[in-house]
Amino acid sequence: MASMSGKPVIILKEDTKRNRGKEARRSNMMAGQIIAEVLKSTLGPRGMDKMLIDSLGDITITSDGAKVLEEIDVQHPAAKMVIEVAKTQDKEVGDGTTTAVIFAGELLKKADGLLEQEIHPSIIISGYQKAADKALEYLEKIALDVNLDDRDTLIKLASTSMRSKTVSTDRDHLSEIVVDAIKQIVQKRDGQTIADVDNIQIVKKEGKSLQETKLISGIIVDKEVVHDGMPKKIKDAKIALINTAIEIEKTEIDAEIRIRTPEGIKAFLDQEALMLKKMVDTVVSSGANVLFCQKGIDDVAQHYLSKSGMLAARRLKESDMEKLAKATGGKVINNLADLKTSDLGVCGLVEERKIGNEKMIFVEECKNPSSVAIFIRAGLERMMDEAERSLNDALYVVSDVAEVPKMVPGGGAIEMELSKEVRSYARQIGGREQLAIEAFADALEVIPRTLAENAGLDILDTLVSMKAAHENENGIVMGVNVFEGGVKNMLNEGVIEPMVVKKQAIKSGLEVTSMILRIDDVVAAKSSGGPGGPGGPGGAPGASDYDE
Numbered sequence: 001m002a003s004m005s006g007k008p009v010i011i012l013k014e015d016t017k018r019n020r021g022k023e024a025r026r027s028n029m030m031a032g033q034i035i036a037e038v039l040k041s042t043l044g045p046r047g048m049d050k051m052l053i054d055s056l057g058d059i060t061i062t063s064d065g066a067k068v069l070e071e072i073d074v075q076h077p078a079a080k081m082v083i084e085v086a087k088t089q090d091k092e093v094g095d096g097t098t099t100a101v102i103f104a105g106e107l108l109k110k111a112d113g114l115l116e117q118e119i120h121p122s123i124i125i126s127g128y129q130k131a132a133d134k135a136l137e138y139l140e141k142i143a144l145d146v147n148l149d150d151r152d153t154l155i156k157l158a159s160t161s162m163r164s165k166t167v168s169t170d171r172d173h174l175s176e177i178v179v180d181a182i183k184q185i186v187q188k189r190d191g192q193t194i195a196d197v198d199n200i201q202i203v204k205k206e207g208k209s210l211q212e213t214k215l216i217s218g219i220i221v222d223k224e225v226v227h228d229g230m231p232k233k234i235k236d237a238k239i240a241l242i243n244t245a246i247e248i249e250k251t252e253i254d255a256e257i258r259i260r261t262p263e264g265i266k267a268f269l270d271q272e273a274l275m276l277k278k279m280v281d282t283v284v285s286s287g288a289n290v291l292f293c294q295k296g297i298d299d300v301a302q303h304y305l306s307k308s309g310m311l312a313a314r315r316l317k318e319s320d321m322e323k324l325a326k327a328t329g330g331k332v333i334n335n336l337a338d339l340k341t342s343d344l345g346v347c348g349l350v351e352e353r354k355i356g357n358e359k360m361i362f363v364e365e366c367k368n369p370s371s372v373a374i375f376i377r378a379g380l381e382r383m384m385d386e387a388e389r390s391l392n393d394a395l396y397v398v399s400d401v402a403e404v405p406k407m408v409p410g411g412g413a414i415e416m417e418l419s420k421e422v423r424s425y426a427r428q429i430g431g432r433e434q435l436a437i438e439a440f441a442d443a444l445e446v447i448p449r450t451l452a453e454n455a456g457l458d459i460l461d462t463l464v465s466m467k468a469a470h471e472n473e474n475g476i477v478m479g480v481n482v483f484e485g486g487v488k489n490m491l492n493e494g495v496i497e498p499m500v501v502k503k504q505a506i507k508s509g510l511e512v513t514s515m516i517l518r519i520d521d522v523v524a525a526k527s528s529g530g531p532g533g534p535g536g537p538g539g540a541p542g543a544s545d546y547d548e
Helices: 019-039 065-071 075-091 097-118 122-142 151-162 164-183 264-286 299-307 316-328 381-401 413-429 431-444 448-452 459-470 499-517
Strands: 001-003 007-009 017-020 050-053 059-062 187-188 193-194 200-206 213-214 218-221 233-241 289-293 311-313 346-357 358-364 372-378 406-409 478-480 488-490 496-498 521-524
Touching: 001 488, 017 065, 017 187, 019 065, 019 075, 019 097, 019 448, 019 488, 019 499, 050 065, 050 346, 059 065, 059 346, 059 381, 065 075, 065 097, 075 381, 075 499, 097 122, 097 431, 097 448, 097 499, 122 406, 122 413, 122 431, 122 499, 151 164, 151 381, 151 496, 151 521, 164 213, 164 372, 200 213, 200 218, 200 358, 200 381, 200 431, 218 316, 233 311, 233 316, 264 299, 316 346, 316 358, 372 381, 381 496, 381 499, 406 413, 413 431, 413 459, 413 478, 448 459, 459 478, 459 488, 496 499
Parallel strands: 200 372, 233 289, 289 311
Antiparallel strands: 001 007, 017 521, 050 059, 187 193, 213 372, 218 358, 233 346, 346 358, 406 496, 478 488
């Protein structure tokens, strides 16, 4: 509402809520800090788990930052922006989501203190940007090279990502599986190394223990053989991958066929059977002894396939068909008439096995497969889910290093080293920006501080010991010893992380902090209410939802 000649002029719709200046900024910054506080206790090997219960009563128990933020129902728009940071971190590098969010929360907290000193948000953002540029430049400089043939280092990288998870007791076994899986799917393209985690299939079945989890040099098809008369095991398999129905197609328009005699009915049925037999003969003549069909297989066709001694499965997912093609070297054929012997995939063994109460087809012993499967076993469904999340993180960590072969010491060592460098850089800048750069350096220390806090260590003593250690020439590798207290050489302890994970965490934290600091006006329309309406279930939050 504005005033002109003493008369009010209403600009915004009635009941619209508007927060401006310090009030709007403080509300947004507080929301970001609260999200960071939620995740803080999950960081590190001594971090705790969260139990998340959805509206249907389903329970998720995890310490994975991305999963926690995915499950919680957040209303505040600024909090949603911080959650987007976690999603970006997860999509880009697959790990470090908790680090990114905690760092963003600490940057906002430090910025709040600077605002209290009447430092303008633009100066804070500029100082943060300069500090981030310096930190990233120094990070590239001090990162250690990784040899992809060094299996022990790759296992340590995978193991570090799983140290803070529920599955940490089995991390040695799982780390070996992860490294072997990534090594199978790594490809060279135009001089670049590509390790696409999507080429690794993860299949879970309840039963046995995590130690029974294994790598399959091929693919698992969650289907059973279509006909009882078919063989359940084929060695030296030649696999036809068909993306067309082995059925008589129905006409697009309704048609009526008038048959007046029994002989006519028999001739009609015989003709259908003949057409189906020709389809089956096409597959058999190609030399295939296994058939995977993305669509349906008619009962009559199943009979003919069974007589020819072929193992067949139908209605496979498109993603499984693509993975089968990559694993076996075959081609997915859209027209049956085009099927040739050269299109067939090959593997050492195709077998239907009963796992628990379900049957599955294992396609194994593939030669140089570019797609493989990890078969997860565990006694509890929730343990399987947590194992899947942990394996995903570890797979991304090893693939990150395969694509950018650089690593840094973990345990808060790299953050403390970057903090030292940024604080030294701040003295060269001067002015109010220096305060923002020093605040950025302080924010980096939140990672070792949180690791110490979660481990029940004395925070002050730990940080003093770390700062003293990092003053030495070789202090860069000294991180928090969460099990015994004090500091320790993280390289010797095998606690290492990919450089790109740290790089992305700094970038993501800076971006969301800058965006929130720039907001000085929040205009929220009142919700119209009602189910399905803007303020109803599934709709946008109303003005009242933005209150602290």
